Amino acid sequence: MTDPVLVVDGGGQQGATVRPLVDVAVGVLIDSAGRYLLTTRPPGKVYEGYWEFPGGKLESGEDVEQALRRELQEEIGVVIGKVQPWRASTVDYPHALVRLHFCKVYEWAGSLRMHEGQTFSWESLPVRCHPVLPGTVPVLAWLAEEAAVAPR
Numbered sequence: 001m002t003d004p005v006l007v008v009d010g011g012g013q014q015g016a017t018v019r020p021l022v023d024v025a026v027g028v029l030i031d032s033a034g035r036y037l038l039t040t041r042p043p044g045k046v047y048e049g050y051w052e053f054p055g056g057k058l059e060s061g062e063d064v065e066q067a068l069r070r071e072l073q074e075e076i077g078v079v080i081g082k083v084q085p086w087r088a089s090t091v092d093y094p095h096a097l098v099r100l101h102f103c104k105v106y107e108w109a110g111s112l113r114m115h116e117g118q119t120f121s122w123e124s125l126p127v128r129c130h131p132v133l134p135g136t137v138p139v140l141a142w143l144a145e146e147a148a149v150a151p152r
């Protein structure tokens with residue numbers, strides 16, 4: 001069975017036209033207090049200012065882990081340790097059809113530096129950040145479900 005596709009803001013609306021599926025590596029960084037790192041989408045990008053987990057598109061020849069390591073170093077200035085593949089989802093936005101590969105990361109080196117003009121916040125559930133990117137909203141629900149089953 002394939003996962004349902006989350007259609008956002010009307011999605012691609014191209015009918016029979018097949019759109020490429022863009023793979024995106026996303027890091028759910030979790031600190032020793034169990035808080036999650038959220039960042040705003042940088043100026044000039046679609047959904048500018050919306051809150052998301054840091055990450056970005058896979059480049060040619062990269063796997064999810066390689067892309068995540070590169071993106072987090074480029075965007076937030078940290079070198080991540082072990083990457084734990086977690087969940088995936090597909091989102092149909094007007095600008096792109098994306099496959100989001102969420103990974104949990106508990107270890108990293110270096111201080112956070114927002115290289116693309118983002119804002120960051122360490123958040124507990126329920127998060128105070130608003131607005132959250134539509135493709136990211138379900139992730140917060142998954143995290144809340146997990147926390148309910150295995151509270152810290």
Ligand SMILES: Nc1nc2c([nH]c(=O)n2[C@H]2C[C@H](O)[C@@H](COP(=O)(O)OP(=O)(O)OP(=O)(O)O)O2)c(=O)[nH]1
Nearest residue numbers: 024026052053054055056057091096098133135136
């Ligand atoms: N990083 C990230 N992207 C997300 C999340 N949720 C979600 O729907 N997305 C979507 C938004 C974008 O369509 C796509 C990420 O693409 P992007 O444009 O930010 O990637 P990038 O940094 O490689 O961008 P660029 O260099 O090509 O400008 O994934 C999330 O939590 N984190």
